[in-house]
Amino acid sequence: MTTVVAALEEVEVDYAGRGKALGPFSLTLAAGETLALIGPSGCGKSTALRLLAGLEAPSRGRAVLAQGRGETSLVFQAPTLMPWASAEANVALPLELAGVARAEARSRAREALAAVRLEGAEAAKPAQLSGGMAMRVSLARALVTRPKLLLLDEPFAALDEITRRALADDIQALWADLKPAIVFVTHNVEEAAYMAGRLVVLSPGPGRTAIEAAVEAPMPRPAGFRTTPVFRETAERVSAALAQAMAAAA
Amino acid sequence: MNRALAIAAPVILVAVLLAIWEQACRALNVPAYFLPAPSAVAAAAVNTAPLLLASAWNTLSMALAALVTASLIACSLALVVSLSPLFEEAVRPIAVALQVTPVVAIAPLAVIWAGLDHPERAIVGLAAVVAFFPIFSGALTGLRAADPDLERLFDLYGATRTQRLSRLRLPSAAPFLLEGHKVAAGLAIVGAVVAEFVAGSGGAQGLAWRILEAANRLQTAKMFAAVLALALMGAGLHAAFQLAEREILARWSGRRR
Numbered sequence: 001m002t003t004v005v006a007a008l009e010e011v012e013v014d015y016a017g018r019g020k021a022l023g024p025f026s027l028t029l030a031a032g033e034t035l036a037l038i039g040p041s042g043c044g045k046s047t048a049l050r051l052l053a054g055l056e057a058p059s060r061g062r063a064v065l066a067q068g069r070g071e072t073s074l075v076f077q078a079p080t081l082m083p084w085a086s087a088e089a090n091v092a093l094p095l096e097l098a099g100v101a102r103a104e105a106r107s108r109a110r111e112a113l114a115a116v117r118l119e120g121a122e123a124a125k126p127a128q129l130s131g132g133m134a135m136r137v138s139l140a141r142a143l144v145t146r147p148k149l150l151l152l153d154e155p156f157a158a159l160d161e162i163t164r165r166a167l168a169d170d171i172q173a174l175w176a177d178l179k180p181a182i183v184f185v186t187h188n189v190e191e192a193a194y195m196a197g198r199l200v201v202l203s204p205g206p207g208r209t210a211i212e213a214a215v216e217a218p219m220p221r222p223a224g225f226r227t228t229p230v231f232r233e234t235a236e237r238v239s240a241a242l243a244q245a246m247a248a249a250a
Numbered sequence: 251m252n253r254a255l256a257i258a259a260p261v262i263l264v265a266v267l268l269a270i271w272e273q274a275c276r277a278l279n280v281p282a283y284f285l286p287a288p289s290a291v292a293a294a295a296v297n298t299a300p301l302l303l304a305s306a307w308n309t310l311s312m313a314l315a316a317l318v319t320a321s322l323i324a325c326s327l328a329l330v331v332s333l334s335p336l337f338e339e340a341v342r343p344i345a346v347a348l349q350v351t352p353v354v355a356i357a358p359l360a361v362i363w364a365g366l367d368h369p370e371r372a373i374v375g376l377a378a379v380v381a382f383f384p385i386f387s388g389a390l391t392g393l394r395a396a397d398p399d400l401e402r403l404f405d406l407y408g409a410t411r412t413q414r415l416s417r418l419r420l421p422s423a424a425p426f427l428l429e430g431h432k433v434a435a436g437l438a439i440v441g442a443v444v445a446e447f448v449a450g451s452g453g454a455q456g457l458a459w460r461i462l463e464a465a466n467r468l469q470t471a472k473m474f475a476a477v478l479a480l481a482l483m484g485a486g487l488h489a490a491f492q493l494a495e496r497e498i499l500a501r502w503s504g505r506r507r
Contacts, residue, residue: 055402074402083502094403096417097407097409098407125504127504
């Protein structure tokens with residue numbers, strides 16, 4: 001039997017003054033699963049992510065969350081690092097907040113930085129890092145607690161194409177090592193098809209599932225995956241579904 | 251712009267203005283009690299230098315004592331207020347009233363409360379009132395300036411209130427606190443001088459007293475010398491705070507200039 005890491009059951013989210021942002025929407029995440037939530041701006045993707053993180057409660061329905069401190073991690077669009085703290089101190093933060101002794105937290109932070117190819121950048125402050133490096137620090141911070149669920153909120157949005165691709169491969173390599181369930185929010189269909197085994201397309205707000213598609217290829221994706229028929233076919237099918245959902249809402 | 255030129259430009263301008271002033275005084279035979287020539291001011295400054303230095307130190311030490319007092323009260327209050335919106339509602343009208351009331355208007359009261367024998371206490375108190383608002387407002391803004399996504403991360407990682415304060419909100423407030431203190435330092439000197447004028451007693455013997463004393467005797471050159479000392483002191487203090495702010499912020503953000 002597959003272990004469920006987190007689930008949303010018929011959740012709806014209303015915002016005072018802005019109406020319904022999401023739902024009814026359901027989602028079940030199995031351990032180690034990689035899922036992409038795709039949809040246009042304002043469809044409630046990020047709201048769904050905040051529900052999964054337990055940062056918001058649904059107005060109706062039920063959110064079943066990963067229990068325990070550090071079992072859920074979140075990476076935002078921007079690196080969201082503390083500008084006054086070194087890369088190492090930023091990565092050690094979740095551990096130190098959980099009461100892990102400083103020396104151990106720092107040593108685990110250095111390992112996490114090494115895992116994202118940032119050896120030697122431990123003492124650097126965020127302003128001294130490039131955008132891609134800062135995102136990798138953010139990723140290291142998310143993974144330092146060895147989470148069961150990793151939530152990624154458009155993590156490539158502010159990066160150039162080359163950095164995006166490198167980071168996408170980094171995330172897959174880290175996934176292969178730790179096997180957290182991943183929910184990856186994006187509005188880019190090709191990125192979603194590359195990063196996830198299951199794609200869920202949301203209709204424009206309030207978001208509901210418009211279509212679900214599986215990408216029948218092993219994770220992490222092999223080199224040249226973007227040129228395979230499976231990738232092209234999935235991307236086209238999902239793009240068409242997204243366009244249809246948009247047209248239906250217009 | 252060429253750096254040497256940027257430094258030279260104001261120096262040259264001041265020299266030209268002084269030369270015009272000097273020549274005008276001589277050519278028009280302006281009486282010294284009305285407008286002394288720069289050379290007379292310089293002579294007065296040199297002759298009274300020890301007295302001016304001692305008075306400048308008195309004013310400066312009172313202003314710094316006021317700054318420390320204001321900083322302690324303003325920061326503690328901002329901390330409490332940042333934790334409770336209700337308390338902020340309660341405190342805000344008082345803080346604003348304190349800011350908009352001219353220090354001159356409450357000075358006589360402060361002099362009475364401090365006791366006529368202790369004008370320096372009144373002066374420190376009044377200067378602290380003037381210095382309070384920029385620090386309070388900077389600290390409060392700073393304590394709320396933390397990145398909302400970082401706040402969410404602290405939620406996600408189950409941070410306690412103390413952890414959130416010490417590891418997120420206080421460090422986020424640092425640039426605002428520095429700016430608030432820099433503004434307050436200048437205001438503390440203004441406050442100290444105004445309070446000294448109003449106290450109108452020689453008990454504190456600061457620069458304002460030197461100005462009053464010289465004015466009563468129509469020794470205008472000495473007045474100018476005291477004003478000059480005051481301006482130099484203010485500029486020096488501002489420069490010191492500016493430098494400290496730049497250094498601390500460079501370390502804070504890891505950006506070396």
